[in-house]
Amino acid sequence: MAKKGELSKTARASMGQRDDKDFLTSRVCAKCGEAINLKELLPVKVLGQGMAYYHKSHYTVA
Ligand SMILES: [Zn+2]
Numbered sequence: 001m002a003k004k005g006e007l008s009k010t011a012r013a014s015m016g017q018r019d020d021k022d023f024l025t026s027r028v029c030a031k032c033g034e035a036i037n038l039k040e041l042l043p044v045k046v047l048g049q050g051m052a053y054y055h056k057s058h059y060t061v062a
Pocket residue numbers: 029030031032033034054055058
């Protein structure tokens with residue numbers, strides 16, 4: 001008989017939920033050129049170019 005607690009723990013780990021707020025994405029800020037943490041990631045759709053990514057604090061609306 002499987003233990004319920006261990007099952008949910010494994011499922012959560014496989015979903016990559018751990019430390020999701022501090023997860024460093026492979027996205028690079030279009031303004032400063034540095035990698036962006038998930039909590040700071042701001043995807044912006046750019047016409048003709050697709051998506052661009054910024055740190056939330058680095059993106060300014062013109
Ligand atoms: Zn930036």
